[in-house]
Amino acid sequence: MSTELPGLDLERLSIHLGSGPLTGELIPGGRSNLTYRVGDGRERWVLRRPPLGHVLATAHDMAREHRVISALAGTAVPVPEALLLCEDPEVIGAPFYLMREAPGQALREREQCPWLTPEHAAGLSRRLVDVLVDLHAVDPGEVGLADFGRPEGFLARQVDRWGRQLEASRSRDIPGVDRLRRVLADTVPVSRRASVVHGDYRLDNVLVTEDPPGGVSAVLDWEMATLGDPLADLGLMCVYWGGLGLDDDPITGSVPAMPGFASTEEVVARYAERSGADVSGLGWYTAFGCFKLAVIVEGIHYRYRGGQTVGAGFDRIGELTGPLVRRGLAEAGAGRPWSAGEQS
Incomplete structure (x- = not known):
């Protein structure tokens, strides 16, 4: 039985599950x-489970993650099979599922997938977009998620929420972040429709299979899922997909x-074609994706400095x-609509 595993008491977990001795390992890459x-052999x-400390209000809700993947199990969206939810923090020190x-x-680094040919990469690109379209096509009421969020006013609340999350994690001066927050708050677009949104949809939040090459077996990390404007998912995906122009980007990775x-x-054009969505105002959503990710990064940085997170790359x-x-x-100040024919 593994003994040095921060955040997971395997002995108490085995008692709770009624199993024999358990082994365990931290799966690297997760940053929240x-x-x-x-x-068990x-x-x-x-x-x-949530991170070891500095858990922000409304974040890291295990019950929400468990509920949404359970609800999506019978849809076209590939999700893991949910087995157990435990909201009692006494078992391993925090709620878990x-x-x-x-x-x-x-897939976070190209060294993981030497088998991924250009043909398979092109197919995986299409599959990632199609899974997102499938998610946004799910009727929340039909899968028991009608009360999973409040779509009306979603975007304004998101800007406010992530602004408050920033204050909760602020430990240093961040040039420009308050200006970006104000610009976003002053230019919130009118949402055209509402759907289940993942909240952090990107390549390394799905499981990609080698056989068949480039298949998607499951969408992971539903901690920020809710009901809201589906273009928020697409805008954030564009941030991850295009990257930040850094040689060694520990978040976006090198695979795309x-x-x-x-x-x-091309990603945006396929989404627009498959979903029928109007993407002419996507620039705001991409700018918001940058703000949201910056706040997430600051939260991780805060926990890292306090020794409250585990894993490499922090x-x-x-x-x-x-x-x-x-x-x-730059995205927020472009002063023009973002179209599928322009680079983000």
Whole structure:
């Protein structure tokens, strides 16, 4: 049985599950909620729990994650099989849920996927967009999620919420971030429709299979899912997809730059074609995606400095806030609609 595993008491978990001795390991790459692979020698599961400290209000809600993946299980959206929700913090020190391990891996670096040919990369690009379109096509009422969020006023509340999250994590001066926050608040667009939104949709939040190459077996990390404007998902995906122009970007990774992957404008064009959505105002959503990600990065940086998070790659995470804010200001100040024929 593993003994040195911050955030997961395997002995108490095995008692709670009524299983034999468990082994466990931290799954690297997650920068907010903690994810572990656990097994009893016969079966393997994945466990999700909040970070070790500085948990922001309304964030890291295990019950919400468990509820949304359970609701989507019968739809076209690939999700892991949810097995157990435990809201009692006495078991492992925090609420958690357990799901069955799905095949594939979250692709963050090109060294993970030498098998991904340009043809497979092109197919994966299309599949990622199509899964997002499928998610946004789900009728929340039909899957028991009619009360999962409040779509009316969603965008204004999001700007306010992430502004308050910023204040809760602010530990240093961040040039431009308050200006970006004001610009977003002053120019909130009118949402044309509402849907289930993932809240952090990107390549490394899905599991990609090697057989078949470039298949998507599951969408992960639903901690920010709610009901709202679907273009918020697309705008944030564009931030991740286009990157920040850094040689070593610990968030976006290097995979979407591999030969065969679609460009940002091709991603947006496919989404518009498959969904029928009007993407002419996507610039605001991309700017908001930059702001939201900058706040998330600051929260991670705050926890890292306080020794309250585990895993590799956190020592440089705070360096991303500045470039994110600068890109957000550029997107917000473009003064023209963003179209599928322009680079984001």
